[in-house]
Amino acid sequence: QSALTQPASVSGSLGQSITVSCTGTSSDVGSYDYVSWYQHYSGKAPKLLIFEVSNRPSEISSRFSGSKSGNTASLTISGLQAEDEGDYYCSSYTTSDTVLFGGGTKVTVL
């Protein structure tokens, strides 16, 4: 069970758009539309941003959007704001009836 692959860091300027990728295999991301994205500050409770690839909980800003192509899912943050700085994790259901997280991506706002 190797973690899903995410870039270690992504940065962008205020107001820009950035995309965080999440690459898995045909046994996880490629098999199901059960990809989720979380924002996490260490020691705090993670916050769900996206579920089922592209669905957003009602309280989450429309600046966050998700997509998937093949074995790779993506999270796009548009109109980057200072408060978007933090760690972002993807997760996916797998054919082994488990859930895999990505290694996490640190987003920095320049």
Place this chain on the structure above:
Amino acid sequence: EVQLMEAGGGLVQPGGSLRLSCATSGYTFSSYWMFWVRQAPGKGLVWVSRISSDGRPTGYADSVKGRFTISRDNAKNTLYLQMNSLRPEDTGLYYCARETWGMAANYWGQGTLVTVSS
């Protein structure tokens, strides 16, 4: 208001055991599947285990299989994680989480810290 609160963490020697609990309130506990997720110091989130709403364990991470057991008491609105044969690499902050659509988790506790060290 939905609330989840973990307890039971602490310092334990390698080979020892701990039982974590997650007390919940503000929703119908027996209607939702639940997760445990952990984070080692300086590392990322790692899924540990998942249990169905009626108490069937549905999966464990390979790293804990055979050593950890997830369970729940729907009468007490509480989720548990029995951890045996603990190893230093099990050290971390353990979160419980409530599952929503698509195996996502929309409510999380604040975590309980487990330290495995001699």
